[in-house]
Amino acid sequence: MSTFAIGDTDFLLDGRPHRVISGALHYFRIHPGHWADRIRKARLMGLNTIETYVAWNAHEPVRGEWDATGAIDLGAFLDLVAAEGMHAIVRPGPYICAEWHNGGLPVWLTSTPGIALRRSDAAYLEALEVYLRRVYDIVAPRQIDRGGNVVLVQIENEYGAYGSDAAYLAELVRITRDAGITVPLTTVDQPEPGMLAAGTLPELHTTGSFGSRAAERLETLRRFQPTGPLMCSEFWDGWFDWWGGVHHTTDAITAAAELDALLAAGASVNIYMVHGGTNFGLTNGANDKGRYLPITTSYDYDAPLDEAGDPTAKFEAFREVIARYAPVPDERPAAAAPAPVFEVALGSVPVGSAPGGSAPGGSAPGGIGSSAEGAVGTGAAPSAASPQPPTFEEVGHLGALLRYETDLPDGFAGGELTVAEVRDHAWVSVDGVRVGAMSRTRHERSVRLPAGSRLSVLVEEQGRVNYDVRLGEAKGLIGPVAIDGRELGGWRATPVALEAAASAPELTVRTGEFALDRPADLFVDTAGWGKGYVVVNDLLLGRYWSNGPQRTLYVPGPATRAGGNRITVIELEQPAPAVARFVEAPLLGPREE
Incomplete structure (x- = not known):
């Protein structure tokens, strides 16, 4: 058994000073067949810890129907982190943001009449306690002081930017401790005094979220919290994309210099993201600060490991910086190999047949693409006539x-x-x-x-x-x-419902067969297409849109198979294409200047 604690100036691992060098990997954004690969590559960059959010709506899209298996098997993910010899940080929210559908909160919860979110509201607290206890049933036995690898658990998420209900935060702490979580508890906020004051409690360890001006932000954090280890638990090394925008990137050398400044100051860090992954299914979120901007299917994030898990220039730059402060393995990940390039003729789908041969994502390995709320429809029965158009929530529809x-x-x-x-x-x-x-x-x-x-x-x-x-x-x-x-x-x-798309008069659906010698990562080129969805075998890859910037959809190798495979295109705006083209590399659009 080991111990992990907060000392006067450092984290303490078995009583000795320890620096956390972590990276964010969201298990729900990565095919489970790739979990071990992504974790291993993060270790080869020099990380000693993996952090993940927990997405409530991925586990419980329908109230009372909890699932933590397959593509959302949090316990299996944490065990793979442990098998790689790494620690883990768990951030269960219940609100996570993460550019994820509804910030991770289930629609059944947020559509409850009169509910007040993220505060001391009885209905909200009752539901989140059930959720948190289910998560902690998985996390508690995997804590470091029980022979596991979990060293930190976060309370809420950037709460100081949203509210200031100390009683709400205290209730989250009570539930967490009562459920058997004994490791240190943290909060995270942008290092602005108002946010830092509103987003934490005296018994919680405060960390910061930022991607630049590290020395200045750490100074603000230290003024607010005079003792304990400094930590940036969201070091923003890239950014997310939205439809109609550009592909956001950050200069690798500049980002590495900021990381160097953090580590030189003695701080711990969690790199957000070390690998972004994909918003499979219909799991993307959206932002609206006066203009509604839905997030793209790709969550590449310009991270050190790209959407397909391949190392980038940023991987090498970060690895070089980390090596100045901590041991880094001699081994490096293999360079990316081109994906197979070929074309597939697409033909019409008979009315009444399901795209891909079954519900999109419904029987994919681990259920990825359907386990997260909103991946498929819930039926086709019309509502009763009403004076006003009923909402998605009023008809109980989780589809798109x-x-x-x-x-x-x-x-x-x-x-x-x-x-x-x-x-x-x-x-x-x-x-x-x-x-x-x-x-x-x-x-x-x-x-x-x-x-x-x-x-x-x-x-x-x-x-x-x-x-x-x-x-x-x-x-x-x-x-x-x-x-x-x-x-x-x-x-x-x-x-x-997308699984009945061929029967919908507004949609055009075409499908084609292709063969592979072995399972392989693929990239579907959507150039010239309108707006819609793509299914490969049983995996709903996500959305495409000519609005850009994203032009390819990523197909994870474990979702393919040696021999016969199928692609289905569901088009909303124009006739479905006659040919699907697979290209050798991702095309995520024009870069931010």
Whole structure:
């Protein structure tokens, strides 16, 4: 058995000063067949610790239906970290942000009428206690003082940027300690005095989150917390991308210099991210600070290990810096090899058949892509008629697509359709003919309608906001909906499940077969395609969009097999492509200047 504690100036491992040199890996963003590879490569960069969030909605998308197996087997992930001889840091939230769907909170929770999130609200606290105890059932026996490798557990996440409810934080601490967590507890906030004061408690160890001006930020952190080890537990070495933006990168030499400054000051560090991974399925989040910006499928993050787990220039630069302060293995990861390049002819999918032969992601290894909330639809039964369009939450739909329908007024000769708000993208049809679209990102809320008798609106939920006050907002057509100022009623809403996409009149679906000599990482080139989703075998890779910047979708090798494989393309905006092209390397779009 070992011990891990907080001393006057350092972390103490078995009573001796110890520096944490950690990197973030999210098990829910990596195919489980790649967990061991990514952990090992992180160690070869010089890390001694792996950190992960826990995504509540990945484990419990439906209340009471808890799952911690397969692609979301947190215990197995932590055991692989231990097998590599590394420590682990666990950040269970319950709110995690992470550019992840709804900030990790389940929709069933955030749509509870009257609930107050991230504060001392009875309904919220009751639900999160059940969640946390389930997580700690996994974590507690793996703590370092019980022969395991978990050395730190975080309380909440950057809470000082959101609230100041000390009683709420104290309740999280009570639950955590009562559930058997004995290792030190931490909080993290940006090193601004107001955030640091609101986001922690005296009995918790405060850490910082930043990616630049290390000396200045550490000085602020030290002023707030005079004793104990300094730690940047989110050292931002890159950034995330959103649809319609650019591919964000940071200069490797500049980032390495900031890391050097951190380590030279004697601080511990957790690099966010050492490997970003992928928002498989429909698990991407979104930000909205006046403009709604959904996160891309790739979570490459310009990390030292790219989306496919291959070392980058930043890997070498960080490894060189770490070697000045800690032992680094002589071994290096192998350089990336080009992925197979080939084309696959795509043909129509018979109505009634499931893309890929089964529900997307439904039987993938470990269930990746379906275990996280929102990956597939929940059925196709229409709602009862209602005066206002029901939301996704009101019809109990966890998928991405919901079709709204109503009759137009008798003798309708055309007019202007207006909606109070579209969340998040909508295609409008009259008598089965598409006549326009509305985009939340572009603040579009109206479409000119021609004469007709039946109105249909297909709404796509493009990603739930993962930050600040828009957590848990309703999705769909947010009424009232009117034509030339006259409100429409009689709305019915029908969930459109991706596994039944071939039966949906608004979607075009094409599929093709290809053979591989052995399982292999692949990159699907979506250039020239419109907007939609791709399934390879049983894995829903995620979303593509001509809006960019991302142009390829990553296929993890363990999701493929030697022999026959299948790709299915579900297209929303234009005829589905006749050919799928696989290219040798990722294409994530123009870089930030």
